[in-house]
Amino acid sequence: xxxxxxxxxxxxxxxxxxxxxxxxxxxxxxxxxxxxxxxxxxxxxxxxxxxxxxxxxxxxxxxxxxxxxxxxxxxxxxxxxxxxxxxxxxxxxxxxxxxxxxxxxxxxxxxxxxxxxxxxxxxxxxxxxxxxxxxxxxxxxxxxxxxxxxxxxxxxxxxxxxxxxxxxxxxxxxxxxxxxxxxxxxxxxxxxxxxxxxxxxxxxxxxxxxxxxxxxxxxxxxxxxxxxxxxxxxxxxxxxxxxxxxxxx
Amino acid sequence: xxxxxxxxxxxxxxxxxxxxxxxxxxxxxxxxxxxxxxxxxxxxxxxxxxxxxxxxxxxxxxxxxxxxxxxxxxxxxxxxxxxxxxxxxxxxxxxxxxxxxxxxxxxxxxxxxxxxxxxxxxxxxxxxxxxxxxxxxxxxxxxxxxxxxxxxxxxxxxxxxxxxxxxxxxxxxxxxxxxxxxxxxxxxxxxxxxxxxxxxxxxxxxxxxxxxxxxxxxxxxxxxxxxxxxxxxxxxxxxxxxxxxxxxxxxxxxxxxxxxxxxxxx
Numbered sequence: 001x002x003x004x005x006x007x008x009x010x011x012x013x014x015x016x017x018x019x020x021x022x023x024x025x026x027x028x029x030x031x032x033x034x035x036x037x038x039x040x041x042x043x044x045x046x047x048x049x050x051x052x053x054x055x056x057x058x059x060x061x062x063x064x065x066x067x068x069x070x071x072x073x074x075x076x077x078x079x080x081x082x083x084x085x086x087x088x089x090x091x092x093x094x095x096x097x098x099x100x101x102x103x104x105x106x107x108x109x110x111x112x113x114x115x116x117x118x119x120x121x122x123x124x125x126x127x128x129x130x131x132x133x134x135x136x137x138x139x140x141x142x143x144x145x146x147x148x149x150x151x152x153x154x155x156x157x158x159x160x161x162x163x164x165x166x167x168x169x170x171x172x173x174x175x176x177x178x179x180x181x182x183x184x185x186x187x188x189x190x191x192x193x194x195x196x197x198x199x200x201x202x203x204x205x206x207x208x209x210x211x212x213x214x215x216x217x218x219x220x221x222x223x224x225x226x227x228x229x230x231x232x233x234x235x236x237x238x239x240x241x242x243x244x245x246x247x248x249x
Numbered sequence: 250x251x252x253x254x255x256x257x258x259x260x261x262x263x264x265x266x267x268x269x270x271x272x273x274x275x276x277x278x279x280x281x282x283x284x285x286x287x288x289x290x291x292x293x294x295x296x297x298x299x300x301x302x303x304x305x306x307x308x309x310x311x312x313x314x315x316x317x318x319x320x321x322x323x324x325x326x327x328x329x330x331x332x333x334x335x336x337x338x339x340x341x342x343x344x345x346x347x348x349x350x351x352x353x354x355x356x357x358x359x360x361x362x363x364x365x366x367x368x369x370x371x372x373x374x375x376x377x378x379x380x381x382x383x384x385x386x387x388x389x390x391x392x393x394x395x396x397x398x399x400x401x402x403x404x405x406x407x408x409x410x411x412x413x414x415x416x417x418x419x420x421x422x423x424x425x426x427x428x429x430x431x432x433x434x435x436x437x438x439x440x441x442x443x444x445x446x447x448x449x450x451x452x453x454x455x456x457x458x459x460x461x462x463x464x465x466x467x468x469x470x471x472x473x474x475x476x477x478x479x480x481x482x483x484x485x486x487x488x489x490x491x492x493x494x495x496x497x498x499x500x501x502x503x504x505x506x507x508x509x510x511x512x513x514x515x
Contacts, residue, residue, distance in 0.1 A: 066265050091371075159367065203353050206371070230391045
């Protein structure tokens with residue numbers, strides 16, 4: 001059994017400081033284990049969210065050594081324990097206390113996206129028929145656990161705070177899951193361009209790099225949506241074809 | 250629970266809690282891209298040493314007007330303004346250059362390395378204002394698909410050049426099938442450029458991504474799957490093809506200048 005030092009953000013509503021805690025660590029531990037040890041022995045009032053400890057609930061999001069990660073999925077043997085390991089709350093969201101932030105903005109954003117609207121059922125019993133090949137693409141997006149690490153690392157939200165005009169990578173993935181669904185009938189491209197602000201994304205791929213589920217957020221969701229927006233609003237030849245065919249934009 | 254009004258204060262420029270060498274990736278990107286832009290611009294203005302034997306530098310292909318036997322329409326046209334420098338590369342290099350400049354992958358890379366927007370993930374930025382690709386001028390990046398339409402015919406031209414690179418003429422004027430190191434380099438160049446072009450996000454969208462149902466279009470489904478497969482390696486192929494196209498020009502230039510010898514394999 002050896003020891004490691006964790007430099008943890010302590011304080012409420014953005015007014016806080018980094019405090020060092022040294023605790024015993026052993027093989028196989030993750031950051032969340034160490035913080036539980038600190039919480040039990042040294043800082044009973046340390047506030048943090050956690051639930052499943054299996055990388056599936058998306059509760060224990062934090063910034064470990066400056067990188068947005070799940071505390072329960074960050075093994076200590078991946079970190080340099082000769083130096084203090086910094087653990088901070090997600091910087092994009094309003095700070096509540098210690099490692100806890102208020103992520104409720106995300107739930108409000110989700111309500112703004114037009115919901116799944118399937119075509120009329122294919123069978124008299126009210127069910128639909130579709131091919132697996134057609135839903136393969138959107139099933140990747142269904143892996144999202146809503147940890148909001150992608151929202152945290154996105155510089156449009158993190159540094160520029162465009163919350164009023166940009167929905168962030170998590171909800172572009174959500175919109176892509178609806179927009180590319182073989183049964184869905186709605187067109188969300190105008191909202192994606194205007195209200196959802198997809199043009200703010202400058203494709204840094206930071207969201208993809210931090211996704212604990214390995215979703216190819218940029219390549220498989222955001223860029224295909226950007227292409228659909230380009231089809232509708234930035235492609236003069238397609239606009240001309242639509243004009244000739246008498247179709248709406 | 251009382252809701253706090255604000256997040257933690259934003260990081261200042263270059264400020265981060267990251268402990269890894271986060272600066273390395275943008276530094277290497279900056280170095281490679283800047284080197285390529287400087288070299289290709291210099292090479293494009295030279296107007297010489299772009300052919301050697303059956304080889305034609307990809308920077309100069311297609312050679313619409315020029316003095317080499319590869320020229321399609323003869324020497325420099327009379328209507329070319331006298332005050333402007335002439336080089337066959339200047340007529341065509343804007344097309345592949347524009348394709349790469351507007352490429353989704355390169356955009357993300359040079360926004361970071363050249364404009365620090367952000368310089369790397371979760372590292373502080375130099376500016377508080379931000380327009381993204383939503384407004385002028387970057388909204389014009391949406392032109393990428395048109396550069397794709399131009400880039401695809403370039404591949405056929407390069408394939409034609411590659412075919413010519415297998416035919417060597419000796420001192421007596423006899424032409425025979427063969428292969429030199431230059432042929433291998435131009436083959437690798439064509440493979441990488443084709444992989445880069447057909448793995449492009451816009452091509453992937455065009456070929457099938459635009460549709461929500463592909464199961465009833467087996468050919469498009471297959472093409473979409475192939476494009477998606479290439480797209481998965483787009484980043485690596487983008488760098489490899491960039492280096493290879495530059496090296497192809499370097500190789501032919503140095504062979505033409507007599508610095509390097511083009512070894513015949515058979």
